[in-house]
Amino acid sequence: MPELPEIRTLAEQMDRELAGSRITAVEVDQEKCLNRSVDSVRRGLVGRTLGPFEAHGKWIRSPLAEGGALAINLGMGAEVRLPRCAEETPENYKFRMHTADGGGLFIRFWWFGHVHLLDGTGGEGPMDRLGIDALDPALDCGAFRALLAGRRGGIKSFLLNQKNIAGIGNFYAHDLLARSGIHPMRPIPSLEPGEIGCMYRTMRDLLEASVALGGADYERDLYGRPGGFSRRRFIVGYREGEPCGRCGETVVKIRTGSTPGFICPDCQPEDPPGG
Template identity: 45%
Template sequence: MPELPEIANLTRQIHERLPGKQIVDIEVAQPRCLNLPEEAFKAALIGARIGPAHYRGKWIVIHTDRGWLLLNLGMGGEILLVTRASLPAKRRLIFDFSDNTCLSVNFWWFGYAHYAPEDGLEQHPLLGKLGPNALALSEEAFIQRMNGARGRVKDFLLDQSKIAGIGNAYIHDILWLAGLHPLRKIDTLTLPDLQRLYRAIQDGLRPSLELGGAFYEVDLDGKKGGFTFERVIVGYREGQPCPRCGTSIQKIKTGSTSSFICPACQV
């Protein structure tokens, strides 16, 4: 599943390379990914000219002169800038542009392609529930969001309505960097704990962001990200020694998900 580094990278490429392109046709192979009937979705966007893009959590938000195109890859997929001659074999949507390029969108399992009118972005039922992007928060703002929160620290970080963009791929290393157990209750965290956690989010996400995302995801040109498995610290490394203390990394159940932790370093 793409998370903040991968979505931010795709958004940057879209922001740099798509503005000015005009949508002249849309082919829909999976109508259930739309938030409107297919003909209404096409009517809203065919003829639209692409403008700037930004991201909100795991959503790519593209402004056009007719409103907003919103893309979410769900559990994974591809967004590729290609031509009709170089289309991938699998795709759920194709946005054809006037310059004979096209945007091919594929979902491995599920995903979304939504339209929002110009004044309807904040009223979108999914975007409107998202918290701020994880890397956009200052330390002070992050600590303010954590103060008074209840529950377990991992659950809070994965709750997109609290902080958007962190998922199961990066959470293990973030919590290891902070020295925090995923089941630690938020109301037991001290100010130094919160400060370490803020830095851990930065240090856990930015290296992948700078390398174009994880190695198992691709960018707008189909190129894999440069953040390889060798750069992962403890995530998915069950039985291997903790790089800090040498204790074997354990895989434990944390609610509906699993976590990879150092039982000695994370308390």
């Protein structure tokens, strides 16, 4: 499932390849991925010019020069390709957009995703309810602390809720918490100021490191190339039964709410001494 680094990689490539292009045709074989009827989306896109592409959490948005915007979310994952880099025949891609310069965008959702046409008035979709992007320059350590202030519940479910912070999913959350020495089920009020500061720096370092490598290696970019960030970089993530990359204790897999979690019992005590 693509998270912030993979989505940001795709958005940067879409910006390079598609920004400024005029849309000439739109074909949709999976109407439920749209927020309007196929005809309405086609009318709203064909003949319009794509603006700059920007990532916000797990969403990609491109304002149209004539007003409104195209917004894309890949859900559990998708094959997103330039037509010239498509591996399948075109009809296997359930959303196909063509541009005047012979380019375009093909999307094949693995399960379910979204292609929305926004009219720019706000209050019309999940993008309006997203929290700040985890790599937004405005999210400094003070702003991160402010997001956690007064909150209850477990830290991991807070981080995964896109309305709090946008872009973090299960893949990066394991090591974000492990490298910060925080158990995923720790109640937010139990976190010490030093732990929150550590978590903030770890979040930025981890996500920035993956962005620099083009995202995770199990996802592919607009050209069909895998990212360069391997899970071998993790100290606990997906390493059940292996030694923790920091202390050597055996990594265990636990239930953390509705998602599995990988933790080091030594680095991430559920009840820290003095906590």
